[in-house]
Amino acid sequence: MILEIRDIIKYFDGFCALMNVELEVEENRLHAIIGPNGAGKTTLFNLISGIYDVSEGQIAFRKKPINGLKPHQRAELGISRTFQIVRLFGHMSVLENVMLGSHCKTKTGLLKTLFRVSLRELEEEKTTRENAMRWLEFVGIAHKADQIAVNLPHAEQRLVEIARALNQDPDLLLFDEPAAGMNPKETLDLESLIIKINQMGKTVLLIEHNMDLVMEISHVISVLNFGAKIAEGKPSEIQENPVVIEAYLGRKR
Amino acid sequence: MDYLISVITLAGIHIIMALSFYLPFMTGQISIGQAGFMSIGAYASAVCTAKFGLPYVPAVLIGGMCAAIVGFILGIPALRIKGIYLLLLTLGFGEIVRVVFINIDYIGAAAGFPGIPYQEHTLLYAYGTVLIFIVLFNRLRKSRMGRALQAVGSDEDTAEVIGVNITAVKLIAFSSGAFIAGIGGGIFAHYQEYIEPLMFDVMHSVEFLVFTIFGGIQIFWGPIFGAFVLTLLPEFLRFIQEWRMELYGALLILMMIVRPQGIISLDSVQALEKAVRRLFGKNTAAVLSPDQTEGK
Numbered sequence: 081m082i083l084e085i086r087d088i089i090k091y092f093d094g095f096c097a098l099m100n101v102e103l104e105v106e107e108n109r110l111h112a113i114i115g116p117n118g119a120g121k122t123t124l125f126n127l128i129s130g131i132y133d134v135s136e137g138q139i140a141f142r143k144k145p146i147n148g149l150k151p152h153q154r155a156e157l158g159i160s161r162t163f164q165i166v167r168l169f170g171h172m173s174v175l176e177n178v179m180l181g182s183h184c185k186t187k188t189g190l191l192k193t194l195f196r197v198s199l200r201e202l203e204e205e206k207t208t209r210e211n212a213m214r215w216l217e218f219v220g221i222a223h224k225a226d227q228i229a230v231n232l233p234h235a236e237q238r239l240v241e242i243a244r245a246l247n248q249d250p251d252l253l254l255f256d257e258p259a260a261g262m263n264p265k266e267t268l269d270l271e272s273l274i275i276k277i278n279q280m281g282k283t284v285l286l287i288e289h290n291m292d293l294v295m296e297i298s299h300v301i302s303v304l305n306f307g308a309k310i311a312e313g314k315p316s317e318i319q320e321n322p323v324v325i326e327a328y329l330g331r332k333r
Numbered sequence: 334m335d336y337l338i339s340v341i342t343l344a345g346i347h348i349i350m351a352l353s354f355y356l357p358f359m360t361g362q363i364s365i366g367q368a369g370f371m372s373i374g375a376y377a378s379a380v381c382t383a384k385f386g387l388p389y390v391p392a393v394l395i396g397g398m399c400a401a402i403v404g405f406i407l408g409i410p411a412l413r414i415k416g417i418y419l420l421l422l423t424l425g426f427g428e429i430v431r432v433v434f435i436n437i438d439y440i441g442a443a444a445g446f447p448g449i450p451y452q453e454h455t456l457l458y459a460y461g462t463v464l465i466f467i468v469l470f471n472r473l474r475k476s477r478m479g480r481a482l483q484a485v486g487s488d489e490d491t492a493e494v495i496g497v498n499i500t501a502v503k504l505i506a507f508s509s510g511a512f513i514a515g516i517g518g519g520i521f522a523h524y525q526e527y528i529e530p531l532m533f534d535v536m537h538s539v540e541f542l543v544f545t546i547f548g549g550i551q552i553f554w555g556p557i558f559g560a561f562v563l564t565l566l567p568e569f570l571r572f573i574q575e576w577r578m579e580l581y582g583a584l585l586i587l588m589m590i591v592r593p594q595g596i597i598s599l600d601s602v603q604a605l606e607k608a609v610r611r612l613f614g615k616n617t618a619a620v621l622s623p624d625q626t627e628g629k
Binding site for chain 1: 469472473475476477478479480481483484487488490491492493494495496497498499505509551599
Protein backbone atom coordinates (compact mmCIF):
# COMPACT_ATOMS: atom_id res chain seq x y z
CA MET A 81 0.00 0.00 0.00
CA ILE A 82 1.70 3.17 -1.12
CA LEU A 83 -1.07 5.62 -0.29
CA GLU A 84 -3.75 5.21 2.30
CA ILE A 85 -6.49 7.76 2.75
CA ARG A 86 -8.77 7.30 5.72
CA ASP A 87 -12.03 9.14 6.27
CA ILE A 88 -10.89 12.48 4.97
CA ILE A 89 -13.21 15.47 5.08
CA LYS A 90 -12.46 18.79 3.45
CA TYR A 91 -14.52 21.91 4.08
CA PHE A 92 -14.19 25.20 2.26
CA ASP A 93 -16.03 27.87 4.28
CA GLY A 94 -18.75 25.44 5.25
CA PHE A 95 -18.96 23.84 1.81
CA CYS A 96 -18.04 20.20 2.05
CA ALA A 97 -15.85 19.35 -0.93
CA LEU A 98 -14.96 15.85 0.21
CA MET A 99 -16.97 13.72 2.61
CA ASN A 100 -15.48 10.71 4.39
CA VAL A 101 -13.48 9.60 1.40
CA GLU A 102 -11.42 6.46 1.74
CA LEU A 103 -8.88 5.45 -0.83
CA GLU A 104 -6.20 2.81 -0.93
CA VAL A 105 -3.65 2.87 -3.68
CA GLU A 106 -1.61 -0.28 -4.19
CA GLU A 107 2.02 -0.17 -5.18
CA ASN A 108 2.73 -0.12 -8.95
CA ARG A 109 -0.91 0.32 -9.84
CA LEU A 110 -2.37 2.61 -12.42
CA HIS A 111 -5.26 3.91 -10.42
CA ALA A 112 -7.77 6.26 -12.03
CA ILE A 113 -10.16 8.64 -10.34
CA ILE A 114 -13.17 9.68 -12.34
CA GLY A 115 -16.32 11.58 -11.65
CA PRO A 116 -18.43 14.45 -12.97
CA ASN A 117 -17.19 18.04 -12.75
CA GLY A 118 -17.10 19.32 -9.19
CA ALA A 119 -16.92 15.85 -7.70
CA GLY A 120 -13.80 16.74 -5.68
CA LYS A 121 -11.13 15.00 -7.75
CA THR A 122 -8.71 17.90 -7.95
CA THR A 123 -9.37 18.74 -4.29
CA LEU A 124 -8.29 15.21 -3.49
CA PHE A 125 -5.04 15.75 -5.42
CA ASN A 126 -4.46 19.05 -3.65
CA LEU A 127 -4.86 17.29 -0.31
CA ILE A 128 -2.40 14.57 -1.27
CA SER A 129 0.21 16.97 -2.61
CA GLY A 130 -0.21 19.30 0.35
CA ILE A 131 -1.61 22.43 -1.29
CA TYR A 132 -4.48 22.13 1.21
CA ASP A 133 -4.64 20.26 4.46
CA VAL A 134 -7.49 17.94 5.34
CA SER A 135 -10.17 19.21 7.71
CA GLU A 136 -10.39 15.75 9.22
CA GLY A 137 -8.99 12.31 8.53
CA GLN A 138 -5.64 10.76 7.74
CA ILE A 139 -3.41 10.55 4.71
CA ALA A 140 -0.52 8.12 4.92
CA PHE A 141 2.20 7.67 2.35
CA ARG A 142 4.10 4.39 2.76
CA LYS A 143 2.49 4.01 6.21
CA LYS A 144 3.82 7.42 7.30
CA PRO A 145 1.15 10.04 8.08
CA ILE A 146 1.74 13.12 5.95
CA ASN A 147 -0.96 15.38 7.40
CA GLY A 148 0.43 18.82 8.05
CA LEU A 149 3.53 18.37 5.93
CA LYS A 150 4.27 21.16 3.48
CA PRO A 151 4.11 20.48 -0.27
CA HIS A 152 7.89 20.53 -0.66
CA GLN A 153 8.28 18.00 2.16
CA ARG A 154 5.84 15.67 0.43
CA ALA A 155 7.78 16.12 -2.79
CA GLU A 156 10.91 15.04 -0.94
CA LEU A 157 9.12 11.91 0.28
CA GLY A 158 8.38 10.96 -3.32
CA ILE A 159 5.04 12.42 -4.36
CA SER A 160 4.95 14.50 -7.51
CA ARG A 161 2.15 15.83 -9.66
CA THR A 162 1.07 17.68 -12.76
CA PHE A 163 -1.70 20.24 -12.91
CA GLN A 164 -5.05 20.44 -14.66
CA ILE A 165 -3.88 23.65 -16.34
CA VAL A 166 -0.18 23.27 -17.22
CA ARG A 167 1.98 25.17 -14.75
CA LEU A 168 5.47 25.68 -16.07
CA PHE A 169 7.91 28.42 -15.17
CA GLY A 170 7.13 30.27 -18.35
CA HIS A 171 10.17 32.43 -18.92
CA MET A 172 12.67 29.66 -18.15
CA SER A 173 13.92 27.17 -20.68
CA VAL A 174 12.42 23.70 -21.06
CA LEU A 175 15.63 22.16 -19.70
CA GLU A 176 15.68 24.48 -16.68
CA ASN A 177 12.07 23.59 -15.94
CA VAL A 178 12.88 19.90 -15.89
CA MET A 179 16.10 20.45 -13.92
CA LEU A 180 14.03 22.15 -11.24
CA GLY A 181 12.27 18.85 -10.69
CA SER A 182 15.35 17.44 -8.99
CA HIS A 183 15.63 20.40 -6.61
CA CYS A 184 14.35 18.40 -3.65
CA LYS A 185 16.73 15.51 -4.29
CA THR A 186 19.87 17.63 -4.65
CA LYS A 187 21.54 19.82 -2.09
CA THR A 188 24.08 22.32 -3.43
CA GLY A 189 23.48 25.38 -1.26
CA LEU A 190 23.98 29.05 -1.88
CA LEU A 191 27.40 29.28 -0.23
CA LYS A 192 28.84 26.39 -2.20
CA THR A 193 27.45 27.87 -5.41
CA LEU A 194 28.87 31.32 -4.79
CA PHE A 195 32.18 30.79 -3.07
CA ARG A 196 33.67 27.60 -4.51
CA VAL A 197 37.18 28.14 -5.78
CA SER A 198 37.20 25.88 -8.82
CA LEU A 199 35.90 27.25 -12.09
CA ARG A 200 34.79 23.82 -13.21
CA GLU A 201 31.17 22.94 -13.20
CA LEU A 202 29.88 21.25 -10.06
CA GLU A 203 29.42 17.50 -10.36
CA GLU A 204 25.88 17.75 -9.07
CA GLU A 205 24.94 20.39 -11.64
CA LYS A 206 26.21 18.12 -14.39
CA THR A 207 24.25 15.08 -13.22
CA THR A 208 21.18 17.24 -12.73
CA ARG A 209 21.37 18.38 -16.32
CA GLU A 210 22.05 14.89 -17.64
CA ASN A 211 19.10 13.48 -15.72
CA ALA A 212 16.85 16.24 -17.01
CA MET A 213 17.97 15.55 -20.58
CA ARG A 214 17.28 11.86 -20.08
CA TRP A 215 13.71 12.56 -19.03
CA LEU A 216 13.23 14.97 -21.91
CA GLU A 217 14.34 12.20 -24.26
CA PHE A 218 12.02 9.81 -22.47
CA VAL A 219 8.97 11.99 -23.14
CA GLY A 220 10.27 12.75 -26.61
CA ILE A 221 11.03 16.48 -26.67
CA ALA A 222 14.76 16.59 -26.04
CA HIS A 223 15.20 18.63 -29.23
CA LYS A 224 13.31 21.51 -27.59
CA ALA A 225 15.45 21.63 -24.47
CA ASP A 226 16.77 25.16 -25.04
CA GLN A 227 13.47 26.77 -25.95
CA ILE A 228 11.57 29.01 -23.59
CA ALA A 229 8.81 26.91 -22.04
CA VAL A 230 5.84 29.16 -22.87
CA ASN A 231 6.70 29.08 -26.57
CA LEU A 232 5.90 25.37 -26.85
CA PRO A 233 2.52 24.10 -28.08
CA HIS A 234 0.15 22.93 -25.39
CA ALA A 235 0.73 19.19 -25.72
CA GLU A 236 4.49 19.63 -25.48
CA GLN A 237 4.17 21.87 -22.44
CA ARG A 238 2.27 19.01 -20.85
CA LEU A 239 5.15 16.68 -21.66
CA VAL A 240 7.61 19.11 -20.07
CA GLU A 241 5.49 19.09 -16.96
CA ILE A 242 5.49 15.30 -16.93
CA ALA A 243 9.28 15.23 -17.42
CA ARG A 244 9.67 17.68 -14.54
CA ALA A 245 7.49 15.49 -12.33
CA LEU A 246 9.52 12.40 -13.31
CA ASN A 247 12.78 14.19 -12.57
CA GLN A 248 11.62 14.48 -8.96
CA ASP A 249 12.22 10.72 -8.92
CA PRO A 250 8.84 10.08 -7.30
CA ASP A 251 7.26 6.81 -6.25
CA LEU A 252 3.77 8.19 -6.65
CA LEU A 253 2.75 10.37 -9.59
CA LEU A 254 -0.48 12.33 -9.66
CA PHE A 255 -1.65 13.24 -13.16
CA ASP A 256 -4.52 15.73 -13.21
CA GLU A 257 -6.30 15.44 -16.57
CA PRO A 258 -3.14 15.03 -18.63
CA ALA A 259 -5.08 14.50 -21.86
CA ALA A 260 -7.12 17.71 -21.54
CA GLY A 261 -6.73 19.81 -24.67
CA MET A 262 -4.89 17.11 -26.61
CA ASN A 263 -5.90 15.81 -30.04
CA PRO A 264 -6.51 12.06 -30.58
CA LYS A 265 -2.96 11.40 -31.83
CA GLU A 266 -1.40 13.22 -28.88
CA THR A 267 -3.74 11.39 -26.54
CA LEU A 268 -2.61 8.03 -27.91
CA ASP A 269 1.04 8.98 -27.40
CA LEU A 270 0.23 10.10 -23.89
CA GLU A 271 -1.50 6.80 -23.24
CA SER A 272 1.58 4.78 -24.11
CA LEU A 273 3.74 7.22 -22.14
CA ILE A 274 1.67 6.73 -19.00
CA ILE A 275 1.80 2.96 -19.43
CA LYS A 276 5.58 3.16 -19.83
CA ILE A 277 5.89 5.27 -16.68
CA ASN A 278 3.77 2.77 -14.79
CA GLN A 279 5.84 -0.15 -16.07
CA MET A 280 8.99 1.51 -14.72
CA GLY A 281 7.55 0.75 -11.30
CA LYS A 282 5.96 4.10 -10.56
CA THR A 283 2.51 4.18 -9.03
CA VAL A 284 0.22 6.45 -11.02
CA LEU A 285 -2.89 8.14 -9.75
CA LEU A 286 -4.79 9.56 -12.69
CA ILE A 287 -7.68 11.99 -13.01
CA GLU A 288 -9.08 11.90 -16.51
CA HIS A 289 -12.28 12.65 -18.37
CA ASN A 290 -11.33 10.75 -21.48
CA MET A 291 -13.15 7.48 -20.75
CA ASP A 292 -11.53 5.51 -23.57
CA LEU A 293 -8.13 6.32 -22.10
CA VAL A 294 -9.19 5.53 -18.54
CA MET A 295 -10.89 2.22 -19.39
CA GLU A 296 -7.97 1.18 -21.56
CA ILE A 297 -5.08 1.65 -19.15
CA SER A 298 -6.36 1.64 -15.54
CA HIS A 299 -6.02 -1.29 -13.18
CA VAL A 300 -8.44 0.20 -10.68
CA ILE A 301 -10.97 2.99 -10.98
CA SER A 302 -12.51 4.96 -8.14
CA VAL A 303 -15.56 7.07 -8.85
CA LEU A 304 -16.27 10.28 -6.96
CA ASN A 305 -19.55 12.17 -7.03
CA PHE A 306 -20.47 15.20 -4.91
CA GLY A 307 -17.45 14.68 -2.69
CA ALA A 308 -18.10 11.05 -1.89
CA LYS A 309 -16.74 7.83 -3.32
CA ILE A 310 -19.61 5.99 -4.94
CA ALA A 311 -17.85 3.06 -6.57
CA GLU A 312 -14.52 1.33 -7.02
CA GLY A 313 -13.35 -1.58 -9.10
CA LYS A 314 -11.89 -2.82 -12.33
CA PRO A 315 -12.77 -0.92 -15.53
CA SER A 316 -15.22 -3.62 -16.63
CA GLU A 317 -17.03 -3.49 -13.28
CA ILE A 318 -17.23 0.29 -13.31
CA GLN A 319 -18.69 0.35 -16.82
CA GLU A 320 -21.56 -1.87 -15.71
CA ASN A 321 -22.12 -0.27 -12.31
CA PRO A 322 -25.64 1.26 -12.21
CA VAL A 323 -24.67 3.85 -9.59
CA VAL A 324 -21.88 5.14 -11.82
CA ILE A 325 -24.09 5.24 -14.85
CA GLU A 326 -26.66 7.19 -12.89
CA ALA A 327 -24.04 9.70 -11.70
CA TYR A 328 -22.92 10.35 -15.23
CA LEU A 329 -26.14 10.07 -17.21
CA GLY A 330 -28.90 10.62 -14.67
CA ARG A 331 -31.68 8.36 -13.44
CA LYS A 332 -34.08 6.56 -15.76
CA ARG A 333 -37.56 8.00 -15.53
CA MET B 334 37.33 65.87 -13.57
CA ASP B 335 37.02 65.40 -9.82
CA TYR B 336 33.34 65.99 -10.20
CA LEU B 337 32.98 63.36 -12.90
CA ILE B 338 34.88 60.83 -10.77
CA SER B 339 32.58 61.52 -7.85
CA VAL B 340 29.54 60.92 -10.04
CA ILE B 341 30.99 57.68 -11.35
CA THR B 342 31.78 56.60 -7.79
CA LEU B 343 28.21 57.33 -6.81
CA ALA B 344 27.05 55.30 -9.81
CA GLY B 345 29.06 52.35 -8.48
CA ILE B 346 27.32 52.62 -5.12
CA HIS B 347 24.00 52.87 -6.92
CA ILE B 348 24.79 49.69 -8.85
CA ILE B 349 25.33 47.87 -5.55
CA MET B 350 22.02 49.23 -4.27
CA ALA B 351 20.17 48.26 -7.43
CA LEU B 352 21.51 44.71 -7.06
CA SER B 353 20.35 44.69 -3.45
CA PHE B 354 16.87 45.50 -4.71
CA TYR B 355 17.10 42.96 -7.51
CA LEU B 356 17.93 39.86 -5.45
CA PRO B 357 14.69 39.74 -3.41
CA PHE B 358 12.87 41.02 -6.50
CA MET B 359 13.89 37.81 -8.31
CA THR B 360 11.74 35.86 -5.87
CA GLY B 361 8.81 38.25 -6.33
CA GLN B 362 9.52 40.31 -3.21
CA ILE B 363 9.39 44.02 -3.97
CA SER B 364 11.14 45.97 -1.24
CA ILE B 365 11.26 49.72 -1.03
CA GLY B 366 13.08 49.54 2.27
CA GLN B 367 16.52 49.07 0.74
CA ALA B 368 17.60 52.58 1.79
CA GLY B 369 16.79 51.49 5.34
CA PHE B 370 19.19 48.54 5.05
CA MET B 371 21.69 50.87 3.44
CA SER B 372 21.53 53.21 6.43
CA ILE B 373 22.02 50.29 8.83
CA GLY B 374 25.16 49.32 6.94
CA ALA B 375 26.30 52.94 6.80
CA TYR B 376 25.86 53.64 10.51
CA ALA B 377 27.15 50.27 11.69
CA SER B 378 30.33 50.50 9.64
CA ALA B 379 30.80 54.17 10.56
CA VAL B 380 30.60 53.29 14.25
CA CYS B 381 33.17 50.54 13.68
CA THR B 382 35.71 52.85 12.08
CA ALA B 383 35.01 56.22 13.74
CA LYS B 384 34.32 54.98 17.27
CA PHE B 385 36.29 51.73 17.49
CA GLY B 386 39.02 52.37 14.98
CA LEU B 387 38.43 49.23 12.93
CA PRO B 388 39.91 49.08 9.42
CA TYR B 389 37.72 49.88 6.42
CA VAL B 390 37.09 46.46 4.90
CA PRO B 391 36.02 44.60 8.06
CA ALA B 392 33.92 47.60 9.07
CA VAL B 393 32.03 47.56 5.77
CA LEU B 394 31.53 43.80 6.04
CA ILE B 395 30.21 44.18 9.59
CA GLY B 396 27.81 46.82 8.24
CA GLY B 397 26.60 44.30 5.68
CA MET B 398 26.19 41.62 8.33
CA CYS B 399 24.16 43.94 10.56
CA ALA B 400 21.85 44.78 7.67
CA ALA B 401 21.54 41.07 6.83
CA ILE B 402 20.57 40.21 10.41
CA VAL B 403 17.89 42.90 10.45
CA GLY B 404 16.82 41.71 7.00
CA PHE B 405 16.49 38.18 8.27
CA ILE B 406 14.33 39.27 11.20
CA LEU B 407 12.17 41.47 8.97
CA GLY B 408 12.05 38.71 6.37
CA ILE B 409 10.15 36.37 8.68
CA PRO B 410 6.93 38.43 8.86
CA ALA B 411 7.53 39.60 5.29
CA LEU B 412 7.17 36.00 4.09
CA ARG B 413 3.52 35.96 4.93
CA ILE B 414 2.56 38.89 2.76
CA LYS B 415 2.88 39.57 -0.92
CA GLY B 416 2.82 42.29 -3.53
CA ILE B 417 1.55 45.67 -2.54
CA TYR B 418 1.36 44.75 1.16
CA LEU B 419 5.01 43.76 1.25
CA LEU B 420 5.75 47.07 -0.43
CA LEU B 421 4.00 48.86 2.44
CA LEU B 422 5.77 46.79 5.08
CA THR B 423 9.19 47.57 3.64
CA LEU B 424 8.25 51.23 3.21
CA GLY B 425 7.25 51.35 6.86
CA PHE B 426 10.46 49.61 7.82
CA GLY B 427 12.60 52.15 5.96
CA GLU B 428 10.89 55.01 7.75
CA ILE B 429 11.16 53.32 11.14
CA VAL B 430 14.90 52.84 10.72
CA ARG B 431 15.28 56.49 9.81
CA VAL B 432 13.29 57.68 12.81
CA VAL B 433 15.23 55.36 15.12
CA PHE B 434 18.54 56.80 13.91
CA ILE B 435 17.22 60.33 14.36
CA ASN B 436 16.72 59.54 18.02
CA ILE B 437 20.03 57.90 18.90
CA ASP B 438 22.38 60.51 20.33
CA TYR B 439 25.37 58.16 20.21
CA ILE B 440 25.46 58.44 16.43
CA GLY B 441 24.62 62.12 16.27
CA ALA B 442 20.84 61.86 16.10
CA ALA B 443 19.25 64.33 13.65
CA ALA B 444 22.42 66.39 13.47
CA GLY B 445 24.14 63.55 11.65
CA PHE B 446 27.26 61.48 12.14
CA PRO B 447 30.39 63.48 11.28
CA GLY B 448 34.04 62.50 11.21
CA ILE B 449 33.82 59.18 9.40
CA PRO B 450 37.30 58.31 8.05
CA TYR B 451 37.45 59.13 4.35
CA GLN B 452 38.27 56.28 1.99
CA GLU B 453 40.12 57.86 -0.91
CA HIS B 454 40.00 54.68 -3.03
CA THR B 455 36.23 54.44 -2.85
CA LEU B 456 36.03 54.27 -6.65
CA LEU B 457 38.15 51.11 -6.66
CA TYR B 458 36.36 49.57 -3.71
CA ALA B 459 32.92 50.29 -5.16
CA TYR B 460 33.67 48.83 -8.57
CA GLY B 461 35.67 45.98 -7.05
CA THR B 462 32.57 45.10 -5.06
CA VAL B 463 30.45 45.38 -8.20
CA LEU B 464 32.85 43.02 -9.98
CA ILE B 465 32.59 40.48 -7.17
CA PHE B 466 28.80 40.67 -7.28
CA ILE B 467 28.84 40.19 -11.07
CA VAL B 468 30.82 36.97 -10.62
CA LEU B 469 28.49 35.80 -7.85
CA PHE B 470 25.28 36.65 -9.70
CA ASN B 471 26.61 34.91 -12.80
CA ARG B 472 27.36 31.80 -10.77
CA LEU B 473 23.94 31.96 -9.21
CA ARG B 474 22.16 32.25 -12.53
CA LYS B 475 23.00 28.76 -13.72
CA SER B 476 22.80 26.94 -10.42
CA ARG B 477 20.35 24.93 -8.39
CA MET B 478 19.62 27.81 -6.03
CA GLY B 479 19.43 30.33 -8.87
CA ARG B 480 16.82 28.28 -10.66
CA ALA B 481 14.89 27.94 -7.40
CA LEU B 482 14.94 31.74 -6.95
CA GLN B 483 13.60 32.24 -10.45
CA ALA B 484 10.96 29.56 -10.01
CA VAL B 485 9.71 31.14 -6.79
CA GLY B 486 9.55 34.50 -8.55
CA SER B 487 7.64 33.00 -11.44
CA ASP B 488 5.05 30.91 -9.55
CA GLU B 489 5.71 30.16 -5.92
CA ASP B 490 2.84 27.72 -5.42
CA THR B 491 4.07 25.48 -8.21
CA ALA B 492 7.65 25.86 -7.00
CA GLU B 493 6.61 24.55 -3.60
CA VAL B 494 4.75 21.57 -5.04
CA ILE B 495 7.74 20.45 -7.09
CA GLY B 496 9.88 20.52 -3.97
CA VAL B 497 11.32 23.99 -3.45
CA ASN B 498 11.32 25.16 0.16
CA ILE B 499 9.96 28.60 -0.64
CA THR B 500 10.24 29.86 2.93
CA ALA B 501 13.98 29.24 2.94
CA VAL B 502 14.49 30.59 -0.57
CA LYS B 503 12.61 33.82 0.07
CA LEU B 504 14.29 34.39 3.40
CA ILE B 505 17.74 33.83 1.91
CA ALA B 506 16.98 36.22 -0.95
CA PHE B 507 15.58 38.90 1.32
CA SER B 508 18.42 38.86 3.84
CA SER B 509 21.09 38.58 1.12
CA GLY B 510 19.55 41.64 -0.51
CA ALA B 511 19.79 43.41 2.84
CA PHE B 512 23.44 42.34 3.11
CA ILE B 513 24.25 43.86 -0.29
CA ALA B 514 22.46 47.06 0.71
CA GLY B 515 24.47 47.19 3.94
CA ILE B 516 27.71 46.88 1.99
CA GLY B 517 26.56 49.71 -0.27
CA GLY B 518 25.78 51.81 2.81
CA GLY B 519 29.20 51.19 4.32
CA ILE B 520 31.00 52.24 1.15
CA PHE B 521 28.74 55.28 0.89
CA ALA B 522 29.38 56.39 4.48
CA HIS B 523 33.16 56.33 4.10
CA TYR B 524 32.94 58.30 0.91
CA GLN B 525 30.69 61.02 2.30
CA GLU B 526 32.57 61.31 5.64
CA TYR B 527 29.29 62.52 7.10
CA ILE B 528 25.92 60.79 7.15
CA GLU B 529 22.53 61.80 8.44
CA PRO B 530 19.24 59.89 8.54
CA LEU B 531 17.68 62.09 5.85
CA MET B 532 20.13 60.70 3.28
CA PHE B 533 18.32 57.37 3.44
CA ASP B 534 14.70 58.31 2.94
CA VAL B 535 12.20 56.33 0.94
CA MET B 536 12.78 58.32 -2.25
CA HIS B 537 16.16 56.64 -2.53
CA SER B 538 14.60 53.22 -2.21
CA VAL B 539 12.27 54.15 -5.03
CA GLU B 540 15.28 55.22 -7.07
CA PHE B 541 16.80 51.75 -6.71
CA LEU B 542 13.54 50.29 -7.97
CA VAL B 543 13.57 52.66 -10.95
CA PHE B 544 17.16 51.71 -11.82
CA THR B 545 16.15 48.05 -11.91
CA ILE B 546 12.94 48.42 -13.92
CA PHE B 547 14.66 50.78 -16.37
CA GLY B 548 17.68 48.55 -16.86
CA GLY B 549 15.72 45.31 -17.14
CA ILE B 550 14.39 42.74 -14.72
CA GLN B 551 15.17 39.53 -16.58
CA ILE B 552 18.84 39.36 -15.71
CA PHE B 553 21.15 41.04 -13.21
CA TRP B 554 22.89 43.08 -15.92
CA GLY B 555 19.70 45.11 -16.09
CA PRO B 556 19.94 46.78 -12.66
CA ILE B 557 23.70 47.26 -13.15
CA PHE B 558 23.20 49.03 -16.44
CA GLY B 559 20.16 50.97 -15.23
CA ALA B 560 21.89 52.29 -12.13
CA PHE B 561 24.97 53.37 -14.08
CA VAL B 562 23.11 55.10 -16.90
CA LEU B 563 20.49 56.80 -14.77
CA THR B 564 23.09 58.14 -12.34
CA LEU B 565 25.18 59.62 -15.12
CA LEU B 566 22.33 60.74 -17.35
CA PRO B 567 21.39 63.92 -15.44
CA GLU B 568 25.02 65.03 -15.70
CA PHE B 569 25.01 64.68 -19.46
CA LEU B 570 21.75 66.55 -19.64
CA ARG B 571 23.25 69.61 -17.96
CA PHE B 572 23.37 71.53 -21.21
CA ILE B 573 19.62 71.98 -21.15
CA GLN B 574 19.93 73.32 -17.61
CA GLU B 575 16.73 73.55 -15.61
CA TRP B 576 14.84 71.29 -18.03
CA ARG B 577 17.05 68.31 -17.41
CA MET B 578 14.94 66.61 -14.75
CA GLU B 579 11.89 66.99 -16.97
CA LEU B 580 13.72 65.35 -19.83
CA TYR B 581 14.92 62.63 -17.46
CA GLY B 582 11.31 61.93 -16.52
CA ALA B 583 10.19 61.97 -20.12
CA LEU B 584 12.94 59.51 -21.05
CA LEU B 585 11.76 57.13 -18.34
CA ILE B 586 8.18 57.26 -19.60
CA LEU B 587 9.30 56.77 -23.18
CA MET B 588 11.40 53.78 -22.14
CA MET B 589 8.49 52.09 -20.41
CA ILE B 590 6.38 52.45 -23.54
CA VAL B 591 8.99 51.42 -26.10
CA ARG B 592 10.78 48.73 -24.13
CA PRO B 593 8.84 47.64 -21.05
CA GLN B 594 11.15 44.67 -20.39
CA GLY B 595 13.95 47.14 -19.65
CA ILE B 596 16.97 47.98 -21.74
CA ILE B 597 18.87 44.76 -21.10
CA SER B 598 16.84 41.64 -21.84
CA LEU B 599 17.76 38.00 -21.39
CA ASP B 600 17.80 37.52 -25.16
CA SER B 601 20.33 40.30 -25.70
CA VAL B 602 22.65 38.89 -23.03
CA GLN B 603 22.43 35.37 -24.44
CA ALA B 604 23.11 36.64 -27.95
CA LEU B 605 26.14 38.52 -26.65
CA GLU B 606 27.40 35.45 -24.78
CA LYS B 607 27.12 33.39 -27.95
CA ALA B 608 29.02 36.02 -29.90
CA VAL B 609 31.77 36.13 -27.29
CA ARG B 610 32.04 32.37 -27.35
CA ARG B 611 32.32 32.32 -31.13
CA LEU B 612 34.86 35.11 -31.12
CA PHE B 613 37.27 33.74 -28.54
CA GLY B 614 36.66 30.04 -28.84
CA LYS B 615 35.32 27.77 -26.19
CA ASN B 616 38.11 28.01 -23.61
CA THR B 617 37.90 31.74 -23.02
CA ALA B 618 34.17 31.58 -22.71
CA ALA B 619 34.50 28.80 -20.17
CA VAL B 620 36.42 31.14 -17.91
CA LEU B 621 33.84 33.87 -18.34
CA SER B 622 30.89 31.69 -17.50
CA PRO B 623 31.93 28.20 -16.51
CA ASP B 624 28.46 26.83 -15.93
CA GLN B 625 27.20 27.49 -19.38
CA THR B 626 29.54 26.11 -21.91
CA GLU B 627 29.85 22.48 -20.99
CA GLY B 628 27.40 20.04 -22.37
CA LYS B 629 25.71 22.32 -24.86
